[in-house]
Amino acid sequence: MLAALIIVFREVIEAGLIIGIVLAATRVVAYRxxxxxxxxxxxxxxxxxxxxFAGALxxxxxxxxxxxxxxxxxxxxxxxLTWHNVWMASHGSEIVAEMxxxxxxxxxxxxxxxxxxxxxxxAVLREGFEVVLFLYGIIAAEGGQGTGVFIGGxxxxxxxxxxxxxxxxxxxxxxxxxxxxxxxxMIAFLAAGLAAQAxxxxxxxxxxxxxxxxxxxxxxxxSDTSLLxxxxxxxxxxxxxxxxxxxxxxxxxxxxxxxxxxxxxxxRQEVSYRR
Amino acid sequence: xxxxxxxxxxxxxxxxxxxxxxGVPQAGAxxxxxxxxxxxxxxxxxxxxxxxGKPIKLTVKNEDPTPEEFESKALRVEKVIAxxxxxxxxxxxxxxxxxxxxxEYNEATAQGHLVVE
Numbered sequence: 001m002l003a004a005l006i007i008v009f010r011e012v013i014e015a016g017l018i019i020g021i022v023l024a025a026t027r028v029v030a031y032r033x034x035x036x037x038x039x040x041x042x043x044x045x046x047x048x049x050x051x052x053f054a055g056a057l058x059x060x061x062x063x064x065x066x067x068x069x070x071x072x073x074x075x076x077x078x079x080x081l082t083w084h085n086v087w088m089a090s091h092g093s094e095i096v097a098e099m100x101x102x103x104x105x106x107x108x109x110x111x112x113x114x115x116x117x118x119x120x121x122x123a124v125l126r127e128g129f130e131v132v133l134f135l136y137g138i139i140a141a142e143g144g145q146g147t148g149v150f151i152g153g154x155x156x157x158x159x160x161x162x163x164x165x166x167x168x169x170x171x172x173x174x175x176x177x178x179x180x181x182x183x184x185x186m187i188a189f190l191a192a193g194l195a196a197q198a199x200x201x202x203x204x205x206x207x208x209x210x211x212x213x214x215x216x217x218x219x220x221x222x223s224d225t226s227l228l229x230x231x232x233x234x235x236x237x238x239x240x241x242x243x244x245x246x247x248x249x250x251x252x253x254x255x256x257x258x259x260x261x262x263x264x265x266x267x268r269q270e271v272s273y274r275r
Numbered sequence: 276x277x278x279x280x281x282x283x284x285x286x287x288x289x290x291x292x293x294x295x296x297x298g299v300p301q302a303g304a305x306x307x308x309x310x311x312x313x314x315x316x317x318x319x320x321x322x323x324x325x326x327x328g329k330p331i332k333l334t335v336k337n338e339d340p341t342p343e344e345f346e347s348k349a350l351r352v353e354k355v356i357a358x359x360x361x362x363x364x365x366x367x368x369x370x371x372x373x374x375x376x377x378x379e380y381n382e383a384t385a386q387g388h389l390v391v392e
Binding site for chain 1: 339342344352353355356363367380382383
């Protein structure tokens with residue numbers, strides 16, 4: 001039972017962190033609960049569907065369907081996170097001004113909720129797929145005797161939800177005028193880490209072979225399968241044995257996002273004009 | 276501005292994807308084919324040997340009715356293999372050494388090593 005708890009928790013920790021960050025980044029946006037809840041629901045449904053077709057997915061693309069699928073949805077998540085950050089760079093100051101005017105009440109303006117709902121959906125889909133297969137395996141193999149293990153798995157899921165809550169309420173401790181700056185930086189590093197993960201899947205599928213040299217091996221110091229390693233893996237993209245291409249993708253994502261945010265940010269004149 | 280930045284973001288992301296996918300899958304001329312089987316949540320054989328410096332095509336057959344996630348940090352692979360099916364892994368040429376792999380769903384029993392000499 002404890003083993004099942006640990007396995008499931010390990011799988012859902014990334015999605016848990018991402019949901020917490022997204023909730024914080026959309027703190028003042030109306031209807032965000034529906035959008036983000038919808039993302040979780042869609043991701044869960046998608047995970048169940050993909051689990052049913054797991055065999056077909058694995059066999060697709062000369063046996064590398066799973067890798068290419070993972071890389072593709074990670075790519076989508078990176079794009080959506082970039083869109084959100086660029087949008088916030090251009091509209092963030094308006095939102096903060098509106099928050100002040102409305103006494104920090106909910107802001108009704110349009111936003112990037114769709115992008116973030118997709119990010120949440122993708123995170124749940126990717127890891128949920130493995131959890132669904134794991135739990136299915138237990139039920140199929142053990143029948144009634146698997147109940148304890150199954151409950152362990154559910155407890156692991158609950159712990160993942162607790163990670164979301166901890167992340168969210170932790171971030172809310174940040175004064176609201178800094179909150180979006182903090183979430184933007186977190187989202188930038190999250191996106192860079194996901195881009196590096198996408199590269200790992202493309203390398204596994206042999207779709208990328210250049211710059212495959214290992215940059216460093218810090219698995220003895222901090223394995224990225226350990227709990228802290230997993231958390232840092234999501235938050236800053238920590239990898240204990242990154243390849244050159246992963247490093248390049250990581251830095252390129254950060255650089256491109258920073259550049260686009262600079263371009264999108266209103267100049268001082270524009271800000272004072274809008275006010 | 277936001278329209279432009281959205282387009283720029285989409286364009287940037289697309290070109291990154293293109294760049295990433297540009298690599299060509301390589302069919303190794305002297306590729307070594309290896310097979311291991313998962314049965315009762317154990318690898319058979321639990322230790323396989325491979326020559327150093329040659330690309331390896333590793334086929335993992337899962338003969339259990341339940342799915343298994345084949346994972347090796349050392350070999351940089353992870354993939355779910357459905358019950359009663361198989362998964363293929365293309366490994367780059369490796370340095371001599373012992374490379375550990377596990378079945379993540381049953382890590383207590385599903386453990387093995389690839390010994391490269």
